[in-house]
Amino acid sequence: MTDNTVLRVAQKELRLFFASPVAWFFLGSFSAVTLFVFFWVEAFFARNIADVRPLFEWLPLLLIFLAAALTMRMWSEERRNGTLEHVLTQPVPLWQFVAGKFLACVTLLLLALATTLPLPLTVAWLGNLDWGPVLAGYLATALLGAAYLSIGLFVSARTDNAMVSLMGSVLLAGLLYMLGSPLLTGFFGDDVGGLLRLLGSGSRFDSITRGVIDARDLYYYLAVCGVFLVLNVYTLESERWAAGGHPRHRRWRIATGLVVANLLLGAVWLQQLPMLRADVTEGRLYSISAPTHDVLARLQEPLLIRGYFSERTHPLLAPLVPQLKDLLREYAIAGGDRVRVEFVDPARDPEKEQEANEEYGINAKPFQVADRYQSALVNAYFDVLVQYGGEHETLSFGDLIEVKTGTGGQPEVVLRNPEFDLTRAVRDVLYAYQAGGNLFEQVESPITFTAYVSRDELLPKLLRDYRDAIRTTLDEQVAKSGGKFRVEFIEPEAGDGAVARRIMDEWGFQPMLASLDDPREFFFYLTLEDDHQVVQLPTGNFDPGSFLTSLEAGIKRFASGFTKTVALALPDGGPQFPGMPPSGHSFDTLEQGVTREYSILREDLSDGSVAPSADLLVLMAPEDLDERAVFAVDQYLMRGGTVIVASSNYSVELSGERLRMREVDSGLRAWLEAQGIRIADTLVLDRQHGAFPVPVVRRIGGYEFRDMQFVDYPYFLDLREPGLNGEHPVTAGLPNLTLAWASPVDASGGEDRTVTPLLVSSPESWRSDARDVMPGVDPAGGKLLSPGDAPLARETLGVLVEGRFASAFDEPPPVPEPADAGEEEAGATDAGEDFGGLLRRSPASARLLVIGSNDFASDQVLSGLVAASGTQYLSPVELLLGAVDWALADGSLLEIRSRAHFNRTLPPLEEGAQARIEYLNYGLALALLGLIALVHQLRQRQRRNRYRRILA
Numbered sequence: 001m002t003d004n005t006v007l008r009v010a011q012k013e014l015r016l017f018f019a020s021p022v023a024w025f026f027l028g029s030f031s032a033v034t035l036f037v038f039f040w041v042e043a044f045f046a047r048n049i050a051d052v053r054p055l056f057e058w059l060p061l062l063l064i065f066l067a068a069a070l071t072m073r074m075w076s077e078e079r080r081n082g083t084l085e086h087v088l089t090q091p092v093p094l095w096q097f098v099a100g101k102f103l104a105c106v107t108l109l110l111l112a113l114a115t116t117l118p119l120p121l122t123v124a125w126l127g128n129l130d131w132g133p134v135l136a137g138y139l140a141t142a143l144l145g146a147a148y149l150s151i152g153l154f155v156s157a158r159t160d161n162a163m164v165s166l167m168g169s170v171l172l173a174g175l176l177y178m179l180g181s182p183l184l185t186g187f188f189g190d191d192v193g194g195l196l197r198l199l200g201s202g203s204r205f206d207s208i209t210r211g212v213i214d215a216r217d218l219y220y221y222l223a224v225c226g227v228f229l230v231l232n233v234y235t236l237e238s239e240r241w242a243a244g245g246h247p248r249h250r251r252w253r254i255a256t257g258l259v260v261a262n263l264l265l266g267a268v269w270l271q272q273l274p275m276l277r278a279d280v281t282e283g284r285l286y287s288i289s290a291p292t293h294d295v296l297a298r299l300q301e302p303l304l305i306r307g308y309f310s311e312r313t314h315p316l317l318a319p320l321v322p323q324l325k326d327l328l329r330e331y332a333i334a335g336g337d338r339v340r341v342e343f344v345d346p347a348r349d350p351e352k353e354q355e356a357n358e359e360y361g362i363n364a365k366p367f368q369v370a371d372r373y374q375s376a377l378v379n380a381y382f383d384v385l386v387q388y389g390g391e392h393e394t395l396s397f398g399d400l401i402e403v404k405t406g407t408g409g410q411p412e413v414v415l416r417n418p419e420f421d422l423t424r425a426v427r428d429v430l431y432a433y434q435a436g437g438n439l440f441e442q443v444e445s446p447i448t449f450t451a452y453v454s455r456d457e458l459l460p461k462l463l464r465d466y467r468d469a470i471r472t473t474l475d476e477q478v479a480k481s482g483g484k485f486r487v488e489f490i491e492p493e494a495g496d497g498a499v500a501r502r503i504m505d506e507w508g509f510q511p512m513l514a515s516l517d518d519p520r521e522f523f524f525y526l527t528l529e530d531d532h533q534v535v536q537l538p539t540g541n542f543d544p545g546s547f548l549t550s551l552e553a554g555i556k557r558f559a560s561g562f563t564k565t566v567a568l569a570l571p572d573g574g575p576q577f578p579g580m581p582p583s584g585h586s587f588d589t590l591e592q593g594v595t596r597e598y599s600i601l602r603e604d605l606s607d608g609s610v611a612p613s614a615d616l617l618v619l620m621a622p623e624d625l626d627e628r629a630v631f632a633v634d635q636y637l638m639r640g641g642t643v644i645v646a647s648s649n650y651s652v653e654l655s656g657e658r659l660r661m662r663e664v665d666s667g668l669r670a671w672l673e674a675q676g677i678r679i680a681d682t683l684v685l686d687r688q689h690g691a692f693p694v695p696v697v698r699r700i701g702g703y704e705f706r707d708m709q710f711v712d713y714p715y716f717l718d719l720r721e722p723g724l725n726g727e728h729p730v731t732a733g734l735p736n737l738t739l740a741w742a743s744p745v746d747a748s749g750g751e752d753r754t755v756t757p758l759l760v761s762s763p764e765s766w767r768s769d770a771r772d773v774m775p776g777v778d779p780a781g782g783k784l785l786s787p788g789d790a791p792l793a794r795e796t797l798g799v800l801v802e803g804r805f806a807s808a809f810d811e812p813p814p815v816p817e818p819a820d821a822g823e824e825e826a827g828a829t830d831a832g833e834d835f836g837g838l839l840r841r842s843p844a845s846a847r848l849l850v851i852g853s854n855d856f857a858s859d860q861v862l863s864g865l866v867a868a869s870g871t872q873y874l875s876p877v878e879l880l881l882g883a884v885d886w887a888l889a890d891g892s893l894l895e896i897r898s899r900a901h902f903n904r905t906l907p908p909l910e911e912g913a914q915a916r917i918e919y920l921n922y923g924l925a926l927a928l929l930g931l932i933a934l935v936h937q938l939r940q941r942q943r944r945n946r947y948r949r950i951l952a
Helices: 005-018 021-041 053-071 076-081 084-088 094-114 118-126 131-156 162-179 190-199 201-209 215-240 247-270 290-297 320-338 350-359 418-435 461-480 498-507 544-556 588-595 627-638 669-674 823-832 859-869 875-887 891-897 913-951
Strands: 212-214 277-279 303-309 339-344 365-370 375-380 382-388 391-395 401-405 411-415 447-453 485-490 512-515 518-522 524-529 534-537 565-569 599-602 616-620 642-646 650-655 658-663 677-679 683-686 689-700 703-719 737-740 745-747 753-760 765-768 796-803 847-851
Touching: 005 021, 005 094, 005 913, 021 053, 021 094, 021 118, 021 913, 053 094, 053 131, 053 162, 053 201, 076 084, 076 162, 084 094, 084 215, 094 131, 094 215, 094 913, 118 131, 118 913, 131 162, 131 201, 131 212, 131 215, 162 190, 162 201, 190 201, 201 212, 201 215, 212 215, 215 247, 290 320, 290 418, 303 320, 303 418, 320 339, 320 382, 320 411, 320 418, 382 418, 391 418, 447 461, 461 485, 461 544, 498 524, 534 544, 565 588, 588 599, 588 859, 588 875, 616 627, 616 875, 627 642, 627 669, 642 875, 669 677, 677 847, 689 859, 737 875, 745 796, 745 847, 847 875, 859 875
Parallel strands: 303 339, 447 485, 565 599, 565 616, 616 642, 642 847
Antiparallel strands: 212 277, 303 382, 365 375, 382 391, 401 411, 447 524, 512 518, 524 534, 650 658, 677 745, 683 703, 683 765, 689 703, 703 737, 753 796, 796 847
16 A cells, blocks of 8 residues: 555545435534524524524534444444454554544544534524634534544444444544533532633633634644544554564553543643633634733732632533632733732632631622422522722622523523733722822823913902912812923903903803893803813812812813713612612613713702713703703813703603503703704604513403513614724724614704714605504504505614804803792801803813603613513613724723623524524425535446456
8 A cells, every 4th residue: 555545535435425315314404403493492593693693502512422333333333344454464563544533533523514504604693603613613513523533443443333423432532522511510520610611622622613723722632633643543553463472562551541641641731831722702702802911011019800600500600610710810921920820719718718708808609409309409609809908809709690590491601701800900909099199290281271360450359269269279280290280370351352352252151140131251161271172170169179189080081091970860769679680760770880980970960060070971861850950061162062952852661551652842952953953743663673571462252361572573674784984993892773753853963063873774764653653463463563555765763963162152041049938048158159150152172962862761662672582781881882992082891891802692583484594494404415426426427437447
């Protein structure tokens, strides 16, 4: 034989395989079972997620039987038919025969996997598929299948019975898979369970299919293949030996033992190198990003990250522990000497457990652990401590994980976005520590405090005293700033009044009046500016005691390293009862989400102003705002702030068993129109929509029934690209968004303003002014919520307007007087006198984001989305959090947040489309099998023709 023995043996085995109908039965059965598991067992369409995880979850088990079936006859038939002696007597190394049969089996495995390729192609056609985990999954499947094939070849070489070979291969490969499965590791603690997961083939497979290709996992499969192929060669070689000992036999045993030992020791050595890995997921979900490196680079003091993980924990949490530990080790490597990572099992270290309980508030959580025979309550830790200086923050399992509804209603637990949670915690403790130091250390560009103040004879005495008092405070800040803070007082009327005209034209600073009977006009405006922006400081009631607070709040807008403050103006929600679904306009979920990352300020706009410390103003479902409240919003925007408004002229609430729509007067309608924004008096419906649990009326036999069902609901708009602006940071990271009961938003720009549509419906949407929003069927059998004769077109549902705005007010609204104010009380209000200060125009930094829906982020809607999708991922909350990140220039959090694409939901499908997609995949699988058969026939014909030419 020549040097191409391996290829010739592989070709021979392939010809023998395809010559038997059993081969086609195996390939066809594998394809059919795979498709059945994907579409029916794992209920792909019910999961409503654009991924192929159900395929790879079952492949480790399916491959056991496929590999055993492919290898059961490889050596056992040779032994039973007596042809093994012919192989053993050939003057060719036996490893070439083993390698040839192994290559043939791997080729058959790859052909079987090729029949599953229509599945990811179909999912990619339906939704936004992340190809990284898919390619990694096929790599893991090929390696795992190769390992099973090597086991099957070894077992087949030990027997002459194909059925014994089949059962032995299934048993041995199944045992290797079971070693790392939760069924076995759940009986042990974290240390033993972790060791078993390192030995098990299934746990390594799961690690790769999530999108992380680790050199340790790759070597594991190659080592398994190497060990069993070497044992296969040794088994065949021992068949050549005559009875009795021989030095050559001993050398073979030693060499085989050394090779196997080196392969195993290589796996142990490589386990000590945890960073030889590649994250192939879109956005590198399991690797720390550049923003995290930037946050860690700001550390001046040692940072401690300590993970508290119990040895015995819930089986669903146990597989997440090594993933989280790997990520924490990456933080240690990225931070160098500045970051120290520790792992603690509190049960083994009582002192650390006491410290965690008393100093950090970390306590064990009770978990219900059950199997077939018993149920037990286990107190376990799954917490992370982040400590910097004297500040610390803790992350419990509720902050780190996401629970989804899996097949058959079983929960599926995954890490939500661990890098985002960890980096946010590091940022928060860093900011908290820095907040206790010098404010100007976090200022990069010099800041100028400019006071546009008229001369003394024009100023009322109150303002003269206020000016003199704040000078002392300003001088103190200049001394502390290290040259980064400069103070300048300018008299606008000086000279020809050019300064007065400039500030009136650019910023709308209008002259103030001392009183109604005093015609003197004056200026008193305070600003902070650098090379990029100008911020006006609110003067409030001209109280010198509150000036320092306003000044520091203004300086923080120019500095990095401080937790921003979000002013939330929310409606008064009705009472919520435990165990009952939320009702009315409550936004507790949204508030909790913002609170985890920013400081929250519940803003009361009725006093006519927004708190000076507010870096952003968010109005959710405003209703019946009075003139002073609208004035507060107007002047906040005029000061260059960012305002986010979620409002519509309608609101829908669950009242009893029906959905009730009512008209809403936000109080902002005239003000928004003055800013060039109009919210239409209609709602938008879309054929591209989501499902929601709503009360449905059914009529059977003259009786009327009402129950709650998940129905397709056109008022729940399912927005995806291009409906989500992929070029703007607010919406670029969203895979999809469910927008409930939304109205069209029209906005006009100008020379000084730009309008950016962020949310747009699909081309299959239409407007409706109907008041009945209940789904159902009309007497004629058609859908009530259908477009009818209404034109179909895209509708803008959310816009961002940036630039210079003009105030909608000609003068400040009057201050309401107390009902029973006496002369003494009236005199006491002089300190809070309004001098008629009004900002007519905003700087170019002002931004107004308007979303045409009152309800899309309410607790009532979010609870329905959780029930419908089976996941805690809430796209409306993610949209608002992304808008807050962007508005507060917190690019690090926004970039990391956008990496978490756990909710790659499928778009709505037409009726009957699911069955057509399933049949299409079965047809494509058959077509691929037919293509393989055609190629085989062509090769056979070519081979026969070659033999005929030789004989001729």
